[in-house]
Amino acid sequence: MTAPIAQAQAQTTSQINQVQTASSSDLVFLWIALMVSFITVIVLLERMIHGKILPYEPRRQVPWSGADVLWIFMVVIMLQIVVMSALYPIMITPTVDNDKPTVEQNIYANDEIKTVDSPMRENGSAQGELGDLMSPSAKKAALHSNSGGDATAHPVVTIVLGGNPWMITFCVLVTVILVPISEEFLFRLLLQGWLEKVDAQKRRRFRWLARLPRGLLPIVMVSTFFALLHARTGEMKFDLEMLVFNFVVQAIVNLIGLIFGVWWLVRCGATAADFGWKGWTALLDDLLRGIFAFFLIAGPLYGLQLLMRKVMLSKTVVEALGAEIAPDPIAIFIFSVALGFLYFRTHRIATAIMLHVALNLTSMAMLAVTMLKG
Numbered sequence: 001m002t003a004p005i006a007q008a009q010a011q012t013t014s015q016i017n018q019v020q021t022a023s024s025s026d027l028v029f030l031w032i033a034l035m036v037s038f039i040t041v042i043v044l045l046e047r048m049i050h051g052k053i054l055p056y057e058p059r060r061q062v063p064w065s066g067a068d069v070l071w072i073f074m075v076v077i078m079l080q081i082v083v084m085s086a087l088y089p090i091m092i093t094p095t096v097d098n099d100k101p102t103v104e105q106n107i108y109a110n111d112e113i114k115t116v117d118s119p120m121r122e123n124g125s126a127q128g129e130l131g132d133l134m135s136p137s138a139k140k141a142a143l144h145s146n147s148g149g150d151a152t153a154h155p156v157v158t159i160v161l162g163g164n165p166w167m168i169t170f171c172v173l174v175t176v177i178l179v180p181i182s183e184e185f186l187f188r189l190l191l192q193g194w195l196e197k198v199d200a201q202k203r204r205r206f207r208w209l210a211r212l213p214r215g216l217l218p219i220v221m222v223s224t225f226f227a228l229l230h231a232r233t234g235e236m237k238f239d240l241e242m243l244v245f246n247f248v249v250q251a252i253v254n255l256i257g258l259i260f261g262v263w264w265l266v267r268c269g270a271t272a273a274d275f276g277w278k279g280w281t282a283l284l285d286d287l288l289r290g291i292f293a294f295f296l297i298a299g300p301l302y303g304l305q306l307l308m309r310k311v312m313l314s315k316t317v318v319e320a321l322g323a324e325i326a327p328d329p330i331a332i333f334i335f336s337v338a339l340g341f342l343y344f345r346t347h348r349i350a351t352a353i354m355l356h357v358a359l360n361l362t363s364m365a366m367l368a369v370t371m372l373k374g
Contacts, residue, residue: 180356276348290354
C-alpha cells in the first residue's frame with residue numbers, strides 16, 4: 001500500500017472513530033445527561049409517593065391472535081424480498097470490467113482524492129442519480145470497513161458521513177419519525193400486546209407463572225428479540241452503495257408494513273382504543289410522559305453504551321470472541337424494556353414512540369455536532 005493511500009485511509013478512520021469514541025464533547029454531554037437523569041429521578045420519586053406517575057391502565061385482551069402476528073411479520077419479510085428484487089437493478093452498480101481501475105484505485109490515485117465516475121453515471125437516469133449521492137468522502141467512509149478502524153459502526157453513521165444533504169435529510173426523517181412509529185407498532189402494540197394476552201391466559205394454568213410480576217415475560221421476550229435484530233459484527237461489511245440500498249429498502253418496507261399491519265388489525269376487529277387512542281388530552285399526556293422518560297434514562301443509557309463499546313471492542317474481548325461485535329444490543333435491550341414498560345402501564349404506544357423519537361433525534365444531533373467539529 002502506497003503512502004497516499006495509507007494517509008487517506010488513516011484520515012477516514014479518524015473521522016469515523018471520532019463518532020464512535022468518547023471525545024471531550026461526548027463526556028460533557030454524558031455528564032449533563034446524567035445530571036438531568038438524576039434530577040428526573042428525584043421528581044419521579046416525589047410523584048410516585050403521591051401516586052401521580054404512570055398509573056396502570058388495564059385494557060381488554062387484543063382481538064388479534066398469534067397467527068395474525070406471524071402473518072404480519074411474514075408479510076414484512078416478503079415485502080423486503082420483493083422491494084429488494086425490484087430496486088436492485090435500479091440502484092446497484094452493474095459488475096465492473098476487471099480491466100478497469102477499482103474504486104479504491106480511483107479514490108486514492110495520485111496524492112489527492114478524486115470523484116469516481118461509476119458505471120451508474122454512465123447508464124444515466126435513476127442509476128446516475130444514486131451515483132451522485134456517493135461523494136468522495138462517502139466512498140472513503142465506505143472503504144473504512146475494509147481498511148481497519150471500527151468496523152462495527154452503525155450504517156447510518158457511514159451514510160451520513162458521506163455529506164450528501166439529500167441523504168442526510170432522508171436518514172433523519174426515516175430514523176427520527178418512520179422507524180420509531182413502525183417499530184413501536186410491530187414490537188409493542190402487535191407483538192407485546194398479543195404476548196400479554198397469552199400471559200394472562202397461561203397464568204390461570206401455571207402457578208409458577210402467576211408468581212412472576214404481570215407483564216414481565218412479554219416485556220423481556222420482546223426486548224430480547226428486538227435487541228438481537230440490532231446485532232452487528234465487524235464481519236458484516238458493505239460498501240456505501242449497498243448501505244444506501246439497504247437503508248432505502250428498509251424505509252419502504254417499514255412504511256408499507258406499517259400500513260398493512262394497521263389494515264390487518266382493523267380487519268381482525270381492532271378499535272381505536274386497541275391502537276391506544278383515548279383523545280387529544282391523553283395523547284398530549286403520553287407525549288409528555290415520553291419526554292419525561294427520555295430525561296430519566298438518557299444519561300445511564302448513553303453511559304452504558306460508551307462503557308460497553310470500550311469493553312466489547314477491547315483487544316482482549318475481540319480475541320476471545322474471534323470478531324468485533326457491536327455493543328448496541330445490550331443498551332438496546334434495556335431501552336426496549338423501558339419502552340415495553342411504558343406500553344404495559346398505559347397500553348398506548350404514543351409514550352413509547354415519543355421516547356423512541358427523542359433518543360433517535362438526540363443520537364442524530366450528536367452525530368451532527370461531531371461532523372461540524374470535523
